[in-house]
Amino acid sequence: MSLPRSPRMVAALIMLAALAAGCDGTTLPDASSPSAKKTGNAAPPKSGSAASAKTALAKLNVASAEAMTGYTREKFPHWRSAGSNCDVRDTVLERDGKAIKKTGCNVTGGTWSSWYDGLTTSEPLKIDIDHMVPLANAWRSGANAWTTEQRGDFANDLTRPQLFAVSAASNRSKGDQAPDTWKPPSKDAWCTYAQDWITVKTFYKLNITAPEKAALSDMLGTCA
Template sequence: MRRLLPLLILSLTLLACAPVARAPELASPAAPYTRAAFGAGWADSDGDCLDTRAELLADLSTVPVTLAPSGCSVRHGRWIAPYTGQVVAEAGDLDIDHIVPLRYAWDHGATSWSAEKRARFARDPVNLLPVSASANRSKGARGPLDWLPPDQGFRCQYVLRFRRISKAYGLAFTAAEERDLVALTGRVCGV
């Protein structure tokens, strides 16, 4: 019992500091996941013919962007793809990644959200990053316990941002997932 007491205290401390909702066990979602549950893709919220993707690319380019002749999409700019550290000049070489993937969110509580909340989550600029297409495909719908950016210098920021978004939207994690996320944060952030 004396040997278990420090582990019990550590476990209770980690649970008390948990930054997101915890669920005893995450059951399979009531409805199967579909991308359409998060809205009809990128939106042009302000009516300027630049959708969410184009506006994000324009905002995050380190130089003025070149638009397509229609003025409704971005062709060129200069971005540093955070997962790999690559410098990218062609907008077509970038994907817009959901830091917390839509499928991941679905499996951690988005099934119970309103359609409006799911659409807001899918287009929230805090949850979006322009990344290399290969890194986005490598990541897929996985979270930080199963995938980390190849650029080790970005891992801490990625994990912290993932956890902050998860908390802001009230995603639910099992106690084991939360414990592992706390441990991962300590490892990648040197805390």
């Protein structure tokens, strides 16, 4: 037998229902459901068109490379926490791979295609996270005057096309070199690589050298 509800009880039930819903009356998703979970980027950030890259390249400040005096990788703190004990490195590995396997936050398996050289691998140890504009190059281009926090923002930037999962071989071959001394082995990557390099240097107001500018212009010439 159902008991009669007093006006006060009805009001309380209405209030509880309102707390379980959004302000527009829509029920909020359960925190354990996929729709309520925060996910990373589905794909790496993209630069604009080749035309916009050419315009941006013309505006970058051309200057001689600054000295490496005082440089250490520790002055570009990485990898930052990305929540729930994950870090930026794991975030990029997951974002850029397929069929990812994880133990907690640690990426333990998957398949990666390195767009620098066309290498495909399912071995995480053969994949590095590359900084499009290397940390040491940034130091020589003006980052030596930044604060440690600003350098940390640069080293962990997931918003610009600055971090990519690529083959360890290509990343280590590149080192801290600019495009005038190192280009991706796959010429098909040159257009995008130049656009991304210009996007990052433009956002962070970093200098370029004259040979670097010439190489970037040549690489943009491969864009369809």
